[in-house]
Amino acid sequence: MTLGEARQYGVQCLQAVSPSAAADAEHLLEKASGASRLRMRSHPEAALAPSAWQAFEALLARRAGGEPVAYCVGERGFMDFTLSIDAAVLIPRPETELLITTALNCPSAHILDLGTGSGCIAIAMARAWPSAQIVAVDQCAQALACARHNAERLGAEAIQFKQGNWYAPVNGTRFDLILANPPYIADAEPHPDHGDARFEPRAALRAGPTGLEAISAIIQAAPQHLQAGGWIWLEHGYRQAEAVRAQLTRNGFNQVTTHTDLAGHERVSGAQWSGLP
Numbered sequence: 001m002t003l004g005e006a007r008q009y010g011v012q013c014l015q016a017v018s019p020s021a022a023a024d025a026e027h028l029l030e031k032a033s034g035a036s037r038l039r040m041r042s043h044p045e046a047a048l049a050p051s052a053w054q055a056f057e058a059l060l061a062r063r064a065g066g067e068p069v070a071y072c073v074g075e076r077g078f079m080d081f082t083l084s085i086d087a088a089v090l091i092p093r094p095e096t097e098l099l100i101t102t103a104l105n106c107p108s109a110h111i112l113d114l115g116t117g118s119g120c121i122a123i124a125m126a127r128a129w130p131s132a133q134i135v136a137v138d139q140c141a142q143a144l145a146c147a148r149h150n151a152e153r154l155g156a157e158a159i160q161f162k163q164g165n166w167y168a169p170v171n172g173t174r175f176d177l178i179l180a181n182p183p184y185i186a187d188a189e190p191h192p193d194h195g196d197a198r199f200e201p202r203a204a205l206r207a208g209p210t211g212l213e214a215i216s217a218i219i220q221a222a223p224q225h226l227q228a229g230g231w232i233w234l235e236h237g238y239r240q241a242e243a244v245r246a247q248l249t250r251n252g253f254n255q256v257t258t259h260t261d262l263a264g265h266e267r268v269s270g271a272q273w274s275g276l277p
Contacts, residue, residue, distance in 0.1 A: 004044025031073040032056035068196035088142035089117040099235045100124045106231040108176035119147030126156035135160045181235040186211035228275025241266035
């Protein structure tokens with residue numbers, strides 16, 4: 001079996017289950033063989049070792065069963081780095097990159113990342129602002145283990161990781177910037193029951209009956225954890241921006257604003273805390 005033949009076989013196996021069968025097959029073959037995608041195309045005649053073929057078949061079977069490529073290969077590219085990923089954490093998406101690029105307009109020395117998951121937000125901020133003090137919180141021990149591993153591998157060891165529910169591990173501490181990509185899907189919405197999302201952790205996707213439960217809890221408690229002039233930025237569902245802005249306003253925030261993602265959907269909202277009661 002050659003690289004070219006294996007790639008073609010992989011595409012055929014995945015065509016019925018994935019709209020990106022060619023890219024999926026290449027990612028899985030790269031993981032199994034160690035050959036880059038460039039080498040697959042430039043040297044399709046190169047032989048594939050039997051052990052690599054067996055590993056490739058196993059990965060194809062997982063992907064054919066619906067498992068996301070990121071979980072199959074154990075990693076996902078994000079911003080300008082690559083994260084290790086497992087089934088305890090959400091797969092980082094471009095919408096969260098928007099959260100980070102928005103937050104970078106608010107220079108901060110003390111940052112809180114709520115629901116850190118893979119650590120993608122905290123690590124991105126640490127890479128952008130190496131001198132910042134960053135605390136990353138998650139209630140899931142396995143997610144924190146994944147985030148710690150990523151931080152160590154990517155040279156962001158200064159991040160403090162704490163286990164607990166939202167602000168519980170940082171009571172009495174105030175920050176210049178709070179960031180969160182919390183669960184924001186309502187219990188009745190079908191999205192997490194289809195496609196790749198079926199394999200992602202439920203607690204990181206579904207928030208409750210309205211989908212706004214986690215966002216509301218974060219906004220309501222934020223004034224007790226922000227310095228005067230500090231900012232909060234939240235990723236949310238594309239139909240939730242108006243409700244999120246309203247909650248920020250009701251809780252005393254100023255300069256309430258929303259940013260749109262690449263699809264034109266309102267995806268990230270935030271505001272500044274004046275420090276006034």
